Amino acid sequence: MFSKGLKKLMEKQKFSSAEIEKMLETGIFDPSYEVLFPEANERANKILLKAKITNPTFPGKSC
């Protein structure tokens, strides 16, 4: 049984699981991909852009 909040959350999701899996496999997210925590993402990205992070390894592989 879905709660009200969960129902609303599910309604907001515009990409299917298959589409998201594809994005994860390529590492490239659609620019309109809905970020659930925009403030948290912005906060983390700010630190990430300033920090001297070593290059990530890629490509990813799904299950």
Add this chain to the structure above:
Amino acid sequence: MQKPSYPYHQLKPTRYFFISTGQQNIEKVVDFMPSPFIGVLNLAFGDLSEDGTISDIVHSNNGDILKVMATVVNIVKHFTACYPHYKILFTGSTRERTLLYARILKMYYHEFSEDFIIKGVIEKTEEEVLFDCQNPYLYKEFIIQKIL
């Protein structure tokens, strides 16, 4: 983290849900979000409200923080088992929360380090270093990657 945890559901490949049943029932969402770098995802989690929005700022004080954190760790393990090449970044919504995450990482370092390379961004220098549970650094952000 071999602690009691909550069962969780994967709503989408990047999105998970569980219910914290402490003093009250609180629905939680964990989300892996794209960052400006390919191969790096930001991890966030927070409380789901009735209108479908999520907040990572609210202090729910539900009396089950360790169980909630153990659940988030299990979710990270599940996600990184599927996508092991991604680096996962996380930071607290407040400095206090970032300090709390650092304490948890220190407490369970020996267990986490079996599965993950753990790094931190030092608050003062913005440098990314290997997380060391013995050192006194204050961190701004943590980066974990599954050991392949």
